[in-house]
Structure formats: C-alpha cells, structure tokens
Amino acid sequence: MESQSNSWTSISLAAAVVSAGSLLSRIVGLLRDVMIASLLGAGPLADALIVAFRIPNLFRKLFAEGSLSSAVTATVTHVREVEGEARAASLIRTCLLWTVGIFSLLLVLAEYGSKILAAVLAPGLSMSPDVFDHANTLLTMTLPYLVCIGLVAFLSGVLHSRKHFYAPALAPLVLNCTLVLGASIAWICSLPVAETLCVSLVIGGVLQVLLQLMFLRGEVFWRGAWTLRDAHARSLGKTLVPTILSGAVFQLSVVLVTMLASFQAKGTIAKLYFADRLVQFPLGLIGVAIGVAVLPALSSLAVSNDRQKYGEVLASAVQFTLFLSLPAAVGLYVLAHPVLQFFFERGAFSALDAAAASAMLQAFSLGLPAFAITRPLLSGYYAKQNSRIPLLAGGCNLAVTVVSGALFMQMWGGAGLALAVSCGGWVNCILLYVLLRREGVCLAQPGRWNLVYALMSVFVGIACWWAVPFGIASLLCIPVVALGYVGCLYVGRSPDAQLLFSLVKKTGRKH
Template sequence: MRFQKIFSSAAVVSAGSFISRLMGLLRDVIIASLLGAGPIADALIVAFRLPNLFRKLFAEGSLSSAVTATIAHVEAVEGEVRGLSLVRTCLLWTVGILSVFLLFAEYGSSVLVTMLAPGLTATPDVFAYANSLLKLTLPYILCIGLVALLSGVLHSRNNFTAPALAPLVLNCSLILGAGVAWIFVLPVAETLCISLVLGGTLQVVLQAAFLPKGMFVYGSWCIFDSDASLLGKRLIPTVLSGAVFQLSVLLVTVLASFQTEGTIAKLYFADRLVQFPLGLIGVAIGIAVLPALSSLAASNDVQKFGELLSSAVQFTLFLALPATAGLFVLAHPVLQLFFERGAFSPEDTAAAATMLQAFTVGLPAFAVSRPLLSAYYARQKSRVPLLAGVCSLAVTGGLGALLMQFWGGAGLAFAVACGGWVNCGVLYCLLNRQQFFSVQLRRWNLIYLLASVAVGTGCWLVVPYGVISLCSIPLFAAGYLVCLYIGKSPDARQLFALIVRR
C-alpha cells in the first residue's frame, strides 16, 4: 500500500516533468534552429552551464533532497512547529550565502568562463561573448536556490504539484523569450539570458503560492539552529554525491572546449535528450520515495525500508531499460526529428547521434542512482555517496581525456556513461551489504532486461525508415507493457492500476 502511494506521487512528478521536458525540447529545437551548433551556440551554452548546474544541484538534486529528508526527520521526531522553525532558518542562510556568491561571481565572471570552458581562451571573441552572457544569467542562481528550498519543504509535506510544474514555468519563459527575439529581430542569446532570470522569479512565486499563508511571517526566526548547522555540514558531500551526472557533463564540457567548434553544443543537445527519460523515471521516483524512506529511517524500520527501496529500484529498471534500448537504437532519427532544421545541419545530427548513443549506455545507471541516493539521504549518510561521486568523476575525467583523442565528443559522452556505472555500482554494493534489497525481486530485473533487448531489436528493424520509424515507439511500448502484464509483472500491474484509477 505504501508503494502505491509512492508510485502515485512519482506519477505526479513524472507528469509535470513530462510536460516540462516537452517544452524544454521545444525550447532546444528553437535554439538549435536559430543558432545551430556553432560558436554563438557554444557561448550561450557555456553561459547557461553554471545556472543549469545550480538548477540540477538544487531544485532536482542535493539541496532539495537534503532539505526534504531533514525536515521530514525533524518533524517525525520533534513535531511540525520545530520543523517550521528549521525552514525559516534555512531561508535566512540560503538568501545570505547565495547573495554573497552572486556578488563574487558577477565580479569574477571571466574566471568562471575560463573554468567552464578554458579552450575558449583561444578564441577571444567567443570568450568575451560567453562572459557577457554569463553576467546576465548569474542572478538566476539566487532564484533557483529559493526554488529548491521551497520545493524541499513542499516535498516533505507530500506536495509534489508545484515543484513538478516549476521547470515548466521556466521553459515557457525561455520559449516566449526566443519567440520575442525572433519576431522583433532581437539578439537571441541575450534575450534568452534575460528570460532565464524572469522565469526563475516566476518559479519562486509559484512555490511560495503553495505554502501555508504567513509561514515566513509568523513564528520564530533563528540564525543559529543545531539541525540547520547539521544540514549545512552534510550539504557539501550531498551536493557532490547527488550531482554526479551534472558534474560529469560539466567536466566533459571543459574538455570539449579543446575540441572543434560546435562540440559543446552537440554534447548539450545529446544530453538534453538523455535528460528527458532520466527526469521522467529516475528523478521522479527518487523524489517521490524520499519522504517515505526518511520516515522509515527515523522509526528505524529496516525491513520496510529495504522493501520500499527494492521496489523503487525495480520499478526504475522496469521503465529505464526499454527507454535505454529504444533511445540507443533510434538516436539518429530522434535527433533528426527534433533538431535537424535551420542552422542545425545533417552533419551536426550525425555527430550528435553518436554522442547520444554514448550517453544512453549509462542511462540505467543514472536512473537507478536516484532512488539509491534517496536511501542514503533518508538515513542521513553522506560519506558513501561522496566516495562514489569522487570515483565516478575521476573515471569520467580520466577516460574523457583519453577517449576524446580518438572519438571526440562521443568519447567524452561515453566517459560520462562509464562514470555513471561506477557511481551506481558503489552505491548499490554498499547498500546490498546491509541487506536492503530483497532477493526475490531480482529475477524480474533480468526479465525486464531481456524484454528490453526485444524492444531494441524491434527498433533496429525499423531504423531504415528514418524519422517515420519513430511512429513505432508507442507500439513497442504497448507491447512491452502488455506482455509483462500478462506475465504477472508486479510493476506492470502497478502501472496499469494507476492508469485505470486516473
């Protein structure tokens, strides 16, 4: 029964994420059409990289998850009044720290560009343009910090609607900005940067609207709070462990700046397509399962904790494996459909397709890592995720520097995938040692793998038809679900039950 509630919450997050990421794809289609995959696109993506990293770290990752776990634990042990006091303290520290960071970042923006893309120093015009764009986008960091904090508070109260819709607000703002730039012949990149900050402000307003009225007006305020201090101490390792994929992409962006012009842009567009299923599956389930895991950890119910985590991991694989098979095989027609128009040439599509396939190799690991990390957050453990993250980044950096010599951008993407498997493997093995996984659930994972191979084979047969082959995706997805439902898969039956209820 508990997992049915978790699954319903995950469905809410996935629904919001699905709509948002569709709009995100539309945004990227417009950007690719207007800017292509050349130096201007490289400069814009470098300028967006730091705000996007903070968005992934905070709103979809570490800060939001850490806040959710801490508030759920405090309220379970000490009551709601104590939890609200903690929230107000976290608000003070979030605004203060990010405001100071923003001032230093604006002053040293050229240093940040050098760190994000050192290879651009060889082209001073592109470097200067990226620097000017970064200055415009930096205020978004304060907005997303507030969004992450408020989302964590809402998640701890099992309210997933507003946080799920927040990315949609941002993407709509960016699409509107791109449309205004196109219609009124304004500079596209600069208009998008301004739209980013406006969208961030609207995200904050949306989260605040779903919180109890007067939550930050009435009640005690405290600058120094023991639980807030403990949260702050755990935040740095939590940030690093919860953002392995994002930090890996940032790392390969640095390496890609030494490749030919346009490599950064192609990696970005390939990454965006991988983020689509990752957000719908891994991130959604990880967010939805965290409050329940935190409550079970606070009550020290090890058995139910393990059962819930095992179910979450199995359901993640149930969805992630066929998505991996389909996206890997259909990488080229998918890129053709979404990006091959305007300034984005067929040659750009072919290069980006190899990068997308390389990224996709790590998709199951990226997805499964999300509920595994939620288990560590719920148990207030951060050392193991930090160790796993450091190992992953070391593998990504070492392999990326080596493989880009032979395979260019595809080698960098494959290095990210390998790092993802290292991260997932370390997290899983150390949890498995503590017997947090039920043995009887493992056979279904093998069945899902074999069924996904069948899905991939079917996709391979229709690839010669080009973009038209994408029409077969609903048929393969339906066949996968129906066959597993007939085979009495618990995850397929959970999914059908939710569809019927909705």
C-alpha cells in the same frame, strides 16, 4: 495512515505526479532546444550560450533537483517526526534566512569572478577571444538566476517534506515556457537570441519562486520567531557540501566533459548539450521522479527504524526504475539518429551536426539505466542522512569520467566524451548499490523480473532496429513498441507492469 502514505503504491502515485510535471516541462524544454538549434545551429554562438547556461543549469540540477531540495526534505521530515511540527517550522524559517544570504553572496562572488568561471567551464574557448568574451558577457547576465534557484530548491524541499509535489513538479515547466516565449520574441522581433534568452532565464526564475510561495502562502510555519541559530540547521549545513557533490555527479561529469570538449572542434559543446538534453528527457520522467517521490517515505521509515519496510520500498523503487529505463535506453540507442533529425535537423543545425550528435546520444544512452537507478539509491542514503558514501562513490565516478574522457576523446571525439560519462555513471551506480547492501539495507538481489526486463528490452531494440530504415517515420513505432513491451509484461503478471496500469487507471479516474 502513516504506513499507508509510505506504501509503494502511494509513492508511485507521487512519482506519477512528479513525472507528469516533468513530462510537460521536458516537452516544452525540447521545443526550447529545437528553437535554439534552429536559430543558432551548433557553432560558436551556440557554444557561447551553452557555456553561459552551464552554471545556472548546474545549480538547478545541484539544488532544485538534487542535494539542497533532498537534504531539506530529509531533515525537515526527521525533525517533524521526532520533535513535532513547531520545531520543524522554526527550522524552516532559519534555513530560509540562510538560503537567501548564502545565495546572494554566491551571486556577488560569481559576478566578480565571471571570467574565471568562463575560463574554468570552457578553457579551450580562450583560444577564440571573441567567442570567450561573448560567453563571459552572457554568463554575467544569467548569474542572478542563482538566487532564484536557491529559493526554489529550498521551498521545493519544504513542499516535498509535506508530500506536496505539484508546485515543485511544475516549476521547471514555468521556466521552460518563459524561455520559449523569450526565444519566440527574439525571433519575431529580430532581437539578439542569446541575450534575450539570458534575460528570460532570470525572469523565469522569479516566476518559479512565486509559484512555490503561492502553494505555501497558507502554511503556519511562517508565523513565529526568526533566528539565524538552529542546531538542526547547522547540522544540515555540515552535510550539505558532500550531499551537493554526491547528488549532482552526472551534472558535474557533463561539466567536466564540456571542459574537455572545448579543446575539440567548434560546435562539439553544442552537440554534447543537445544529446544530453534528449537523455535528460527519460531520466527526468523515470529516475528523478521516483527518487523525489520515494525520499519522504524513506525518511519516515528511517526515523521509525523499520529496516525491513525500508529495504522493501527501496528495492521496489530500483526494480520499477529498471522496468522503465532499460527499454528507454535501448530504444534511444537504436533510434538516436532519427530522433536527432526529428528534433534538431533544421535551420542552422545541419545533417552533419545531427549525425555527429547522434553518436553522442548513443554513448549517453548506454549509461541511462545507471543514471536513473542512482536517483532512488541516493534517496536511500539521504533518508539516513548519510552523505559520506555517496561522496566516495561520486568521487570515483568523476575520476573515471575524467581519465576515460581524456582517453576516449582522442579516439572518438565528442562521442568518446559522452561514453566516459556513461562509464562513470555505472561505476557510481554499482558502488552505491554494493555499499548500501553492506550497510545492512535489505535490498533484494537482482531478481528474475530484472532479467525479464533486460530480455524484453532486447526485443524492443530489434523492433526499433527494423524501423530505422524508414528514417524519421521510424519514430512512429515508439508508442507501438512501448505498448507491446508493457502489455506483454502485464499479461506475464509483472508486478511493475500491473502497478503502471493501476496508476493509469487511478489517474484517469481523477480526471
């Protein structure tokens, strides 16, 4: 039964669950961003709100979709496999106490140092005192969300370790629905948009916690002694900081370029944010979903020391990620301007804003395959509880991002900053892959199917390029091109296309 749960098919089904939840969340999240762009545009008010949201968003990516959740999943799975369910339950209770205490302390420190945080996040805004003060006020309103996201990340990790993926997948949807409702109320009732969204963020965080607890209410690990001392919790704490830094390199890169963007023209921060949100859409559906789904299986295989199966599962995850991310990146690059026009060019968000943001989106899309592949590769390290190499690769990523960002923004402005993030992402991805192979993990060399996917993605780009002159109407070609891509590969007996069709069939039977 265990080997069946660790098969690539079962992992793909779990990834499909995560991806479905992510799809719903990203759709509602895009609606949220469309409303923000329409109500605030891409000017100083939007800059202030995005700076205020940067810390909560960073913590959400760091923990709920990254390091804390992944580390908890790997550690709890390892302890349960080796020492049994009762020992794992004791570890969960201890870690919960530490999570509440640490994130409460972070909240207090952040509230007292909010001005310092605002100055670090966007040092260039200090040259506009009104915008800076507004950003600081909004930031203090969002900071209570930190405690909520810490709890969501921990509880999601526990659920993932038990191969329950529904509640964690739906948690971002709950948050985005709350934010959309808040934006709607602000618009209808003529309330301050930014302030209403900050309050909605905290309310959404509380609802996310309640959702995870609802799915865990019948679990037996709540019963038993509660203590702050646990050897495995201490070991988890020691590895958490490097895991945090390595697991959210992309988000840290975006924070760094946001700092650099604060020295650019007003509105650059907002445009970078909207371009980033569109890249996050396919990234969440592909890279994050596969990385989350593959981690519990890899953790079990690491405990059993089945190196061959471990390498096969990880190689399959990387190849499936490339199968989906390569055409997505090419299509997003070619159709960047129509996509920006469709989603954001209305209200206070002008045609000039859309044109500038589309160049940033193109630069981000160049790194999309690297960002996506990094997720399963990191899961390969987390499953072995190895955070040293991801930290090293992440450090190189950030160094490349900062140096190239400072250079590129002189030539291409905000688009140069986005390009710097993509360059850093490829450095991170290549280092993770090469060093994983040196550790003896039998990841297959890039095979013929990866080359086929790259070639087919070129044809995807040509088809999209042919449609570009039709403007926003060109987006109608996306489902046609996607079906053509998958259909051709299915006829050509691509294992990943066949797997995708089987997943669709199984999902259809369930419903």
